[in-house]
Amino acid sequence: SQQGEEDPQALSIQEGENATMNCSYKTSINNLQWYRQNSGRGLVHLILIRSNEREKHSGRLRVTLDTSKKSSSLLITASRAADTASYFCATANSGYSTLTFGKGTMLLVSP
Amino acid sequence: NAGVTQTPKFRVLKTGQSMTLLCAQDMNHEYMYWYRQDPGMGLRLIHYSVGEGTTAKGEVPDGYNVSRLKKQNFLLGLESAAPSQTSVYFCASSYRREWNTGELFFGEGSRLTVL
Numbered sequence: 624s625q626q627g628e629e630d631p632q633a634l635s636i637q638e639g640e641n642a643t644m645n646c647s648y649k650t651s652i653n654n655l656q657w658y659r660q661n662s663g664r665g666l667v668h669l670i671l672i673r674s675n676e677r678e679k680h681s682g683r684l685r686v687t688l689d690t691s692k693k694s695s696s697l698l699i700t701a702s703r704a705a706d707t708a709s710y711f712c713a714t715a716n717s718g719y720s721t722l723t724f725g726k727g728t729m730l731l732v733s734p
Numbered sequence: 735n736a737g738v739t740q741t742p743k744f745r746v747l748k749t750g751q752s753m754t755l756l757c758a759q760d761m762n763h764e765y766m767y768w769y770r771q772d773p774g775m776g777l778r779l780i781h782y783s784v785g786e787g788t789t790a791k792g793e794v795p796d797g798y799n800v801s802r803l804k805k806q807n808f809l810l811g812l813e814s815a816a817p818s819q820t821s822v823y824f825c826a827s828s829y830r831r832e833w834n835t836g837e838l839f840f841g842e843g844s845r846l847t848v849l
Binding site: 661 | 738741761765767769772775776777778779782784792793824826836837838840842843
């Protein structure tokens with residue numbers, strides 16, 4: 624069963640705008656990860672945030688984690704057309720060696 | 735470094751036929767995974783392996799078998815293909831970590847159609 628659920632399912636913005644995607648999950652996690660998938664390609668890891676962290680940055684990416692609300696958000700600042708892709712959150716549970724993925728958010732950035 | 739390589743990239747099967755998908759990684763990763771991706775369903779874990787000679791079931795293992803005879807290879811087999819197995823299959827690998835699951839490195843996918 625899906626652990627993480629992304630919201631919105633689809634997002635359309637203009638270049639230069641910020642894009643925010645949210646992920647909610649159900650059970651306690653050890654870490655949460657975000658991945659990007661370009662059309663027809665494999666997934667690429669973007670960022671990992673541990674359960675004891677609240678915020679993490681990587682270039683134009685900012686990830687927050689609120690374990691009390693069981694939610695995370697991914698912010699992409701100053702979006703570019705090349706950011707057009709599907710974005711997935713994935714959760715790692717303590718004691719397990721696997722990741723559980725959500726259904727993803729499709730982001731379209733128009734020039 | 736090739737990373738994670740999947741073969742074949744495309745395959746069309748008839749119902750009842752069998753086939754094997756091969757995944758190879760050159761990063762000396764302990765963990766390897768097979769996921770399937772269907773429209774609107776995200777990625778679902780089929781089987782995984784935490785080391786050479788070991789395999790375990792994931793969320794949707796029925797109709798599939800796997801083997802990890804060598805550390806760098808993870809094979810996914812379909813003994814009798816069904817139309818419901820039409821999907822895009824992704825292999826991934828990761829380092830073994832003491833505290834939790836780290837980042838996954840994915841292959842480019844294998845698109846399978848079962849007629």
